[in-house]
Amino acid sequence: MRTRLEVNGEVHEHEHEPRLLLVHFIRDLCGLSGTNIGCDTTSCGACTVLLDGESVKSCTILAAQVDGQSVTTIEGLGTVDDMHPMQQAFHEHHGLQCGYCTPGVVLASISLLAENPDPTEREIREGLEGNLCRCTGYHNIVKAVLAAASVPGAGEIPA
Amino acid sequence: MIPVGFEYERAETAEHALELLAEHGDDAKLLAGGHSLLPLMKLRLAAPAVVIDIARIEGLSYIRVDGAWLAIGALTRHRDLEISPLVLEHAPLLARAASQVGDPQVRHRGTIGGSLVHGDPASDLAAVVIALGGELVIRGRREQRTLGVDEFFTGFLETAVGADELLTEIRVPCVGGTAWSFQKFNRRAQDWAIVGVAAVALNGGAGIGLVNMGATPLRATASERAVASGAGAVEAASLAADGAAPPSDVQASEEFRRHLAGVLTRRALQECGLE
Numbered sequence: 001m002r003t004r005l006e007v008n009g010e011v012h013e014h015e016h017e018p019r020l021l022l023v024h025f026i027r028d029l030c031g032l033s034g035t036n037i038g039c040d041t042t043s044c045g046a047c048t049v050l051l052d053g054e055s056v057k058s059c060t061i062l063a064a065q066v067d068g069q070s071v072t073t074i075e076g077l078g079t080v081d082d083m084h085p086m087q088q089a090f091h092e093h094h095g096l097q098c099g100y101c102t103p104g105v106v107l108a109s110i111s112l113l114a115e116n117p118d119p120t121e122r123e124i125r126e127g128l129e130g131n132l133c134r135c136t137g138y139h140n141i142v143k144a145v146l147a148a149a150s151v152p153g154a155g156e157i158p159a
Numbered sequence: 160m161i162p163v164g165f166e167y168e169r170a171e172t173a174e175h176a177l178e179l180l181a182e183h184g185d186d187a188k189l190l191a192g193g194h195s196l197l198p199l200m201k202l203r204l205a206a207p208a209v210v211i212d213i214a215r216i217e218g219l220s221y222i223r224v225d226g227a228w229l230a231i232g233a234l235t236r237h238r239d240l241e242i243s244p245l246v247l248e249h250a251p252l253l254a255r256a257a258s259q260v261g262d263p264q265v266r267h268r269g270t271i272g273g274s275l276v277h278g279d280p281a282s283d284l285a286a287v288v289i290a291l292g293g294e295l296v297i298r299g300r301r302e303q304r305t306l307g308v309d310e311f312f313t314g315f316l317e318t319a320v321g322a323d324e325l326l327t328e329i330r331v332p333c334v335g336g337t338a339w340s341f342q343k344f345n346r347r348a349q350d351w352a353i354v355g356v357a358a359v360a361l362n363g364g365a366g367i368g369l370v371n372m373g374a375t376p377l378r379a380t381a382s383e384r385a386v387a388s389g390a391g392a393v394e395a396a397s398l399a400a401d402g403a404a405p406p407s408d409v410q411a412s413e414e415f416r417r418h419l420a421g422v423l424t425r426r427a428l429q430e431c432g433l434e
């Protein structure tokens with residue numbers, strides 16, 4: 001079968017077996033390896049991407065299910081020289097250690113702010129319950145998202 | 160983990176889904192949000208030959224007031240229930256329970272229909288539909304029928320929805336303004352309930368649904384009867400696990416689950432205003 005997705009604003013169309021998972025479409029067919037696989041069982045959130053702007057776990061979605069939709073991965077945010085406000089906040093507040101969970105956490109945080117632009121610390125902790133950080137750096141992750149909430153554009157996908 | 164290969168079909172309408180089911184019979188499985196079915200397929204505990212994606216069927220995702228009922232399309236996602244002004248007004252218990260399902264990513268995909276038809280005893284929404292005394296609208300090729308929730312759950316991961324049928328609508332009575340409570344006990348945020356209790360004050364009595372206390376989502380019948388005949392919260396709650404057969408697993412023993420059902424039912428009834 002064929003699936004056509006807009007990934008980070010670019011159209012990607014590929015032939016694949018129906019059982020292909022979205023995360024493998026992104027990593028193997030689009031060649032975007034920023035989306036990590038942690039648990040592969042819908043628990044850790046490492047594979048989180050934005051689907052039409054909402055956070056989802058790409059290890060538990062078939063590529064076929066989202067044909068025609070638009071996906072944002074960590075590569076679609078900013079660059080080292082021109083970071084997305086959420087990336088900037090993680091940078092400034094040291095919201096990462098080994099960095100494995102980080103792409104998923106950053107995308108989940110953008111989705112969180114899109115739904116709740118002015119969250120309390122508790123709302124951030126609850127809103128990120130789907131993302132595990134094996135380095136347990138939660139404290140600085142929460143600080144980064146709290147700081148990002150006051151920066152314009154932190155809850156938005158770059159155009 | 161990769162599922163066993165299958166053929167993928169996308170249903171455009173409810174009729175189309177029913178035709179595809181008739182054509183492929185027992186080999187086929189419907190796919191809504193995929194957040195119960197796909198994990199099972201990845202573990203190869205399920206291996207349907209044909210997957211029929213119903214998520215794009217127009218007109219099966221809605222929330223509207225229909226007389227004294229709140230009518231909810233089967234494809235309505237947990238996230239939509241969580242924030243819907245109509246659900247918050249007329250069935251706040253349902254909105255709360257939906258907000259406790261898994262995590263935001265799960266709630267962006269999972270649907271109320273999938274949650275009910277999967278028939279998992281650990282489903283939060285199933286306990287709520289039991290507590291509220293809801294109805295389920297089931298469509299086959301020839302007829303449509305409406306079942307009360309007490310006839311819906313027939314066994315472990317089994318419901319009254321036939322292999323050639325589609326759940327189209329979930330109906331719960333509008334109970335805005337009455338007292339309610341949702342108690343979910345788990346050890347980690349995001350987890351399923353080890354035990355949960357949904358309760359609502361109804362017509363001088365109480366509706367009480369139990370999560371994870373047996374092979375199916377359950378009604379706490381003995382506690383409900385006790386409340387109806389004037390018992391207080393403590394006495395009624397002591398009967399919560401009567402007739403239940405909770406599992407023992409890595410999370411909790413059967414005995415601990417019985418204890419939890421009593422404690423959570425007492426808290427729920429007290430929150431509903433019972434002394």
Ligand SMILES: Cc1cc2nc3c(=O)[nH]c(=O)nc-3n(C[C@H](O)[C@H](O)[C@H](O)COP(=O)(O)OP(=O)(O)OC[C@H]3O[C@@H](n4cnc5c(N)ncnc54)[C@H](O)[C@@H]3O)c2cc1C
Pocket residue numbers: 041042043188189190191192193194195196197198233234259260261262265268269270271272273274275276277279281282283284320324325326327349350351352
């Ligand atoms: C990490 C994680 C945590 C979770 N935590 C919780 C939790 O805390 N509480 C909770 O209640 N749930 C939890 N869930 C389950 C979640 O609520 C699922 O979304 C839900 O159980 C299934 O809905 P779905 O739309 O994804 O169904 P699917 O997986 O698409 O389908 C499930 C089953 O129902 C059938 N089906 C689906 N829709 C219909 C229909 N309209 N008519 C007939 N048959 C249909 C399918 O054929 C399949 O057999 C969790 C899931 C995950 C992955």
Ligand code: FES
Pocket residue numbers: 036037038039040041042043044045046047048057058059060
């Ligand atoms: S890899 Fe998808 S949730 Fe862990």
Ligand code: FES
Pocket residue numbers: 096097098099100101102132133134135136137
């Ligand atoms: S930074 Fe290492 S897993 Fe989160």
